[in-house]
Amino acid sequence: MDVSLGGLRADATRSDGEVVDLMLPLWRALVVFRVITWGFACFGVWSRWDGIARPSGAVIQLAVMGLWTVIASIGYSRHWGRRNTRLAFADLIVSVGCMYLTLLAQPLIDIRGGASVLTSVWVAGPVLALAISRGRDGGLLGAATVSLALLSLRGVDNASRILSNVQLLLVAGLVVGYAASTMRRATTRLRDAIATESATAERLRLSRSIHDGVLQVLAQVQRRGNAIGGEAVELAALAAEQEVALRTLMATRAATGDRGRIDLCMLLLPLATPRVDVVVPAGQVLVATARATELVAVVKEALSNVSKHAGPGASAWVVVEDLGTEVLLSIRDDGVGTTPDQLDARGHLGVSQSIRGRIADLGGKVTVRTAPGEGTEWEMKVSKT
DSSP, X not given: OOOOTTXXXXXXXXXXXOBOOTTHHHHHHHHHHHHHHHHHHHHXXXXXXXXXXXXXXXXXXXXXXXXXXXXXXXXXXXXXXXXXXXXXXXXXXXXXXXXXXXGGTSOHHHHHTTOOOTTGGGGGHHHHHHHHHHHHHHHHHHHHHHHHHHXXXXXXXXXXXXXXXXXXXXXHHHHHHHHHHHHHHHHHHXXXXXXHHHHHHHHHHHHHHHHTTHHHHHHHHHHHHHHHOTTHHHHHHHHHHHHHHHHHHHHOOOOOBSSSEXXXXXXXXXXXXXXXXXXXXXXXXXXXXXXXXXXXXXXXXXXXXXXXXXOTTOOEEEEEEEOSXXXXXXXXXXXXXXXXXXXXXXXXXXXXXXXXXHHHHTTOEEEEEEOTTSOEEEEEEEEOO
16 A cells, blocks of 8 residues: 555555555454464363363364354455454354353363363454454453453352453453554545545646636637627626636535534635635635534625625625634625615624524624625634534
């Protein structure tokens, strides 16, 4: 996998376009762990052969463990086994069952007297599987289940003997679960980064293709249509709309965010029209998703007021400023303007509820400046979180 943050490459994806799963090394390590620990269990039985009360029961137990090791290993090597946690839970149930199969080889009284549970460290497999698939909570669940099964075999009186085993299981579940959760988040971020890079590259390619051709033609049609007049003015207006739409497409950013935040600029850029300019910073302005949605609704309401009341030839500007922990939105028009009292009376529901009310609900501040013949300017300052 070849990935560089300066420009993520397609090498980070498979030939079918799917992002490489960063969890795959953990699953492969689990398969190796399963096979090796089954070998340890076999060696343990061989080394204790003379001390086993019923050797045939031990052979049956090892055979069941070996068969399940093959099945689980195949499952963890396949996408369906890694994607679905059912296999990990089935692994836990079967592994605990194999622990109790020790009773085929050793009487319970011997086990509580100090005889080994023949599954040995092999039984830690489902703990790791649940930690990988479900994170910390899954690892702790697996460790607690195996520990309770071990305690039931050893007996409460021998709890001190298994304390070290329980501690190792809990630590393994915690550590592997934390690592798996971290890698899963890294996979998500890598996928988003690759999507952003791909979208940006495609947009740049389109920009190079249409900037010197289509946009110039549309601009020429607009100029000539306005100069000719008559029905050509309508054609000029359509050309102007398409030019703005293409420029907006070229400027629109990928819909990426981080931990419940989204780029406010990406949501506002599509609002641009021949009469509305949207000016945003070069970088992303990440805002909590719910807040960003409300801010876009506020801007739409303000632009609707411009369309209804500013006059037929009025233009508007939407400006976004990043103030660090806050974002400043300005919506200004060059329309006929009015007085603050008339503004409240004329657009009672739109101004009071959709604009002032929404911003107040977000804990922000609203300032409006307007005068007859001088247009109207809204200024809203809101926290990003």
